[in-house]
Amino acid sequence: MKCSHKRERCGIVIRFHGELGHHEAAQCVEYLEKTMTLYPTEPIFLDLSGLTFMDSSGIAVVLGAQRNVLGAGQSFCVIGTPPTAMRIFQASGICRRVTFLPALPQTEGEEDDLCTAK
Amino acid sequence: MHSEINQMSIKFLSRSSNEAFARQAVAAFAAQLDPTIEEINDIKTAVSEAVTNCIVHAYRETTGYITVSAKLFDDGEIRIVVRDKGCGIADIQQARQPMFTTGDAGRSGMGFTIMESFMDRLRVRSREGIGTQVTMTKRIAARFGTR
Numbered sequence: 001m002k003c004s005h006k007r008e009r010c011g012i013v014i015r016f017h018g019e020l021g022h023h024e025a026a027q028c029v030e031y032l033e034k035t036m037t038l039y040p041t042e043p044i045f046l047d048l049s050g051l052t053f054m055d056s057s058g059i060a061v062v063l064g065a066q067r068n069v070l071g072a073g074q075s076f077c078v079i080g081t082p083p084t085a086m087r088i089f090q091a092s093g094i095c096r097r098v099t100f101l102p103a104l105p106q107t108e109g110e111e112d113d114l115c116t117a118k
Numbered sequence: 119m120h121s122e123i124n125q126m127s128i129k130f131l132s133r134s135s136n137e138a139f140a141r142q143a144v145a146a147f148a149a150q151l152d153p154t155i156e157e158i159n160d161i162k163t164a165v166s167e168a169v170t171n172c173i174v175h176a177y178r179e180t181t182g183y184i185t186v187s188a189k190l191f192d193d194g195e196i197r198i199v200v201r202d203k204g205c206g207i208a209d210i211q212q213a214r215q216p217m218f219t220t221g222d223a224g225r226s227g228m229g230f231t232i233m234e235s236f237m238d239r240l241r242v243r244s245r246e247g248i249g250t251q252v253t254m255t256k257r258i259a260a261r262f263g264t265r
Contacts, residue, residue: 022170023134055166059226084159091235092216092228
């Protein structure tokens with residue numbers, strides 16, 4: 001499991017790469033908490049597109065992260081969830097409590113950049 | 119017709135670092151039935167949940183052995199049995215309820231629900247102080263040119 005983060009225009013994007021089971025969950029929680037401490041006033045986007053496996057341990061990781069971010073008064077969103085992981089979230093019912101998006105929302109500036117690139 | 123065509127068994131310590139080994143070993147064995155990627159992922163997820171239960175709940179304060187065995191049948195069924203000799207489950211019906219957990223905040227209480235959702239059948243047998251046995255079966259659909 002590899003964790004990384006990057007500042008985007010819309011907020012901080014935290015990315016998980018690899019397998020997320022019970023063994024890796026503690027590492028993910030620690031990384032999330034550390035990153036949230038570094039950027040307490042930024043919206044957090046959790047990017048799961050790099051996951052090759054996830055079991056129900058991911059549910060607690062996401063719920064814990066959301067609880068901390070919302071508690072700090074910021075917004076929290078999960079992006080790029082692979083289909084297998086999404087089935088686990090759907091089975092658990094947390095899709096009603098957590099915002100899932102296919103990708104990062106585009107800001108006006110990014111749209112301008114895309115136009116410039118053309 | 120329901121004849122056994124192959125079987126395997128592995129035994130390992132209840133360390134979380136063995137979870138990936140267990141699910142990948144069963145997935146590699148199940149590959150003989152020519153499953154789809156989605157079916158393989160279902161099996162890996164269910165095995166991971168069952169093995170995690172052994173580590174987190176059965177051997178909560180200690181370390182013990184977990185046995186995972188699997189059998190393949192000629193009609194495409196795989197039967198997976200995950201056994202421990204841990205503390206056992208006092209109330210199986212309650213343990214199978216979604217969101218019920220005796221673990222810490224890091225657990226979601228969705229393990230049995232996920233096993234039920236991702237496999238065709240789930241049976242749980244347990245005795246307090248003796249251990250728990252989880253049996254899961256899944257039928258791998260035959261595709262063109264196979265079986």
